[in-house]
Amino acid sequence: MEDSLITFGLNLQKRVGKPMHLRFNENTSTMVSISRVEGVTRVSLHKMFAQAPEDVLHHLVRYVQGKQKSPGPVIRDFIEENYQRLDYxxxxxxxxxxxxxxxxxxxxxxxxxxxxxxxxxxxxxxxxxxxxxxxxxxxxxxxxxxxxxxxxxxxxxxxxxxxxxxxxxxxxxxxxxxxxxxxxxxxxxxxxxxxxxxxxxxxxxxxxxxxxxxxxxxxxxxxx
The missing domain is CATH 3.30.2010.10 (Metalloproteases ("zincins"), catalytic domain)
Known part of the structure; x- marks a missing residue:
């Protein structure tokens, strides 16, 4: 899991193309959150995103870049599908x-x-x-x-x-x-x-x- 998180994080950073601080979480409620402080985008993602398919990653990149104001239906559907599988x-x-x-x-x-x-x-x-x-x-x-x-x-x-x-x-x-x-x-x-x-x-x-x-x-x- 750790290797896949590192690989995903590097890929996301490269595609976003600007300073970003990424943190993975295992929350039970908020799966993705973004804040912008002094030119640095801070992103908190649930670990489920390490297995995200290309279409989800595409929309996630746009969301982090600020090109879309909300996660959108593709990301929401991905979260919903994987949320049911979480077992804490x-x-x-x-x-x-x-x-x-x-x-x-x-x-x-x-x-x-x-x-x-x-x-x-x-x-x-x-x-x-x-x-x-x-x-x-x-x-x-x-x-x-x-x-x-x-x-x-x-x-x-x-x-x-x-x-x-x-x-x-x-x-x-x-x-x-x-x-x-x-x-x-x-x-x-x-x-x-x-x-x-x-x-x-x-x-x-x-x-x-x-x-x-x-x-x-x-x-x-x-x-x-």
Missing amino acids: SARIRPSQLFVEGSYYNLRDVYDTVNKEYFDGGVDLNITWYGRLRTSPRQRVTFGLYYDPLRLIKVHKLLDSPLVPRFFIEYIVYHEMLHHVLPGYTGSDGRRCVHHPEFQSREAGFKYFEQAKQWIRDNEILLFG
């Missing part, structure tokens, strides 16, 4: 995962959903996150999915005897779907996360309507 789950230590809540064990919930809807074939990490108390009217995100970390996070606000298990199962199911059915960038350049196939599968959750109704009926309970 080994970075997570078991001690960083908190599955045992006061009322619900997330691993138990996850295993139930995994067995019933995915034949036990989805291997992800899961943990509680956030604070048990929120400020009045403060909105929280019940569930989050971090793809490169293969990590689902469920807000601690749901670890309550007032929250039915089927609602937590729904949140976990929803986040697992983000792994099974990843989003994509449409022809208009917009990111589509809850695409038609996702919505169809989501509606297949057996307590889908009950979960939607429960949150409508209990907004005051959760958010004050």
